[in-house]
Amino acid sequence: MSALEHEEIIVRTGPRSGLPVIVAIHSTRLGQAVGGCRIWRYDHWRDGLDDALRLAASMTRKCAVAGLANGGGKTVVAVPNGAVLDDARRADALRDVGDVIASLDGRYATGPDVGTTPADMVTISERTEHVFCQPPEHGGSGDSSPHTATGVAAALRAVCERRFGSPDLGKRRLAIAGLGSVGGHLARQLADAGASLVVSDIDPIKQDLAKELGADWAEPDAILTADADVLVPAALGGVLTRDIVPRLRCGAIAGPANNQLAEPAVVDLIQGRGITWVPDYVASAGGVIYALSVELHNETPPDATGRVRGIERAVGEILDTADSNGTTPAEAARALATERLRR
Ligand code: PHE
Numbered sequence: 001m002s003a004l005e006h007e008e009i010i011v012r013t014g015p016r017s018g019l020p021v022i023v024a025i026h027s028t029r030l031g032q033a034v035g036g037c038r039i040w041r042y043d044h045w046r047d048g049l050d051d052a053l054r055l056a057a058s059m060t061r062k063c064a065v066a067g068l069a070n071g072g073g074k075t076v077v078a079v080p081n082g083a084v085l086d087d088a089r090r091a092d093a094l095r096d097v098g099d100v101i102a103s104l105d106g107r108y109a110t111g112p113d114v115g116t117t118p119a120d121m122v123t124i125s126e127r128t129e130h131v132f133c134q135p136p137e138h139g140g141s142g143d144s145s146p147h148t149a150t151g152v153a154a155a156l157r158a159v160c161e162r163r164f165g166s167p168d169l170g171k172r173r174l175a176i177a178g179l180g181s182v183g184g185h186l187a188r189q190l191a192d193a194g195a196s197l198v199v200s201d202i203d204p205i206k207q208d209l210a211k212e213l214g215a216d217w218a219e220p221d222a223i224l225t226a227d228a229d230v231l232v233p234a235a236l237g238g239v240l241t242r243d244i245v246p247r248l249r250c251g252a253i254a255g256p257a258n259n260q261l262a263e264p265a266v267v268d269l270i271q272g273r274g275i276t277w278v279p280d281y282v283a284s285a286g287g288v289i290y291a292l293s294v295e296l297h298n299e300t301p302p303d304a305t306g307r308v309r310g311i312e313r314a315v316g317e318i319l320d321t322a323d324s325n326g327t328t329p330a331e332a333a334r335a336l337a338t339e340r341l342r343r
Contacts, residue, residue: 005057007033008107011049014096017089019077020045021096025108026056026072029341032106033073034132034288035059036113037097037124039090041079048078054237054259059288062281064337065314066289073108075101077115091123098127106130111144111291114180114236118143132291141294144287147304149185151286151311152256153193155278156230158315159252162323163276164229167312170194175218175228175250178235179206182256182287186234187213198226202235225249233257233280240277245269254278254315267330278315279333285311 008025022045025033035056042048052074059072077093079085085093094116101110101124109130112118121134134140156174157167164172173196176187180201187199187209197215199206200223210217218226224233224244231250233239237259245266253260253275260280261267270277286308293304322332 006053008104009049009053010100010103011045012096012100014077014093015099016092017077017096019079019083019089019093019096020048021093021100022049022052022076022078023097023100023104023108024049024052024056024074024076025104026053026074027060027341028071028107029060030064030071031069032130033059033071033108034063034111034292035072035074035108037075037077037094037110037116037120038113039077039079039085039093039115039120041081041083043081045078045080048076051237051259052076058258058281060341061279061334061337062285062288064340065282065318065333066285066311067340068289068292070288070292073110074113075110090120094120094123095127098124098131101130102128104130111288132295133287141291141304143181144291145181146185147290147308148182148256148284148287149189150305151289151308152182152186152232152234152254152283153189154286154309154312155254155283155315156190156232158312158319159230159254159276159278161316162319163252172196172229173198173227174230174232175223175226176200176215176232176234177220177223177239177255178233178257179203179209180235182284183232183234184209186232186256187215191215198223198228230254233260237280238262240266240270242266242269245273248273248275250275252276252278254283255280256284258284267328271328276319277329278319279330282315282318282333283311 056074111132161167191213232255
C-alpha cells in the first residue's frame with residue numbers, strides 16, 4: 001500500500017446539489033492550505049477524487065516554490081457525464097462547497113479554477129469567509145487569470161533566455177494549447193510582446209481571438225506537435241504523454257495547465273529529447289501569488305504584480321540549478337519545495 005500523503009480528504013454528496021463534492025487538503029505545513037474550486041465533468045466521481053488529490057499536492061509545491069506561507073488543497077465538484085447543471089443546481093453545488101470549507105475552520109481556503117469564476121466565489125462566500133478572488137466590489141482581488149498569464153510570460157522569458165540566448169519573446173514562435181481564461185490573456189500578452197503565435201482550443205469560436213491577434217490556428221490534435229520554439233500547455237492536465245513526446249517539435253515547454261505530465265516518468269523522456277520542461281506548478285503560480293499578496297498581505301496591486309514577475313527569476317534559478325547539478329528542472333523544483341517544507 002502506498003502511504004496517504006494528504007492531511008484530510010472530504011468526499012460528500014452535496015445535500016443541496018446531489019453532486020459529489022470533494023475537498024482535499026494536502027498540507028498545512030507552511031500555513032493555510034489554498035487551492036481553487038474546479039467544477040468539471042468526469043466519467044466517474046473517483047476520477048474527480050484522483051484529480052483533487054493530484055491537484056492539491058501540486059498546490060503545496062506551488063506555494064512552497066513561490067515562497068508563500070501557505071499549503072496546498074483543492075476542491076472538485078465532479079459532475080457526472082450527461083448530468084444537467086443549470087444555474088440553480090450550480091449555485092447549490094457552490095453552497096455545498098462553501099459548507100464543507102466552513103467546516104474546516106480556516107485550514108483551507110478556495111479560489112477560482114477550471115469551471116468557476118470570481119462571481120462563483122461570491123456564492124461560496126454565502127457559507128464561508130475562506131474564499132479568494134471575489135470581484136472587487138465584493139472586497140476581493142477579482143479574476144486571477146490575467147495574473148497567472150503574467151507569471152507564465154515571466155517564466156517564458158526565463159526559459160527563452162536560457163534556451164535561445166534572449167528573454168525577448170518578440171523573437172520567438174510560441175504554440176498555445178488552450179485559449180480559456182488564462183490561455184486567452186496569455187495569447188494577448190504574447191501578441192503584444194510581438195511573439196509569433198500558433199494557437200488552438202477545443203471551442204472553434206476561439207478562432208475569432210486568433211484572428212484578432214493575427215495568430216495562426218491549429219486543430220486541437222495538432223497543436224502539441226506544432227513546430228515552435230516553446231509549447232505552452234494552457235488547458236487541462238495530462239497532455240504530455242509517452243506517445244506525444246517523440247513527436248514534439250519544440251525546444252521548451254512552459255505553461256499554466258496544472259498536472260501536465262500524464263505520468264511522472266514522462267519527465268525523463270522529455271529531457272532525453274533535449275527539451276526543457278518548466279514544472280507547471282512553478283510557471284502557473286502568478287494567480288495565487290497575486291491574490292494572496294493583495295488579500296492576505298494587503299499589498300498594492302503594483303507590488304503584487306512585481307511579485308508575480310519574480311517568477312522569471314525563480315524559473316531562471318531552477319533551470320540554472322538543474323543545469324549545474326545535471327538534473328531536470330522538475331527535480332530541481334521538487335528539491336526546492338522539499339527544502340522549504342522541511343524548514
Ligand atoms: N486556480 C488557482 C491555481 O491553480 C487557484 C487559486 C487562485 C487559489 C487564486 C487561490 C487564489 O493556482
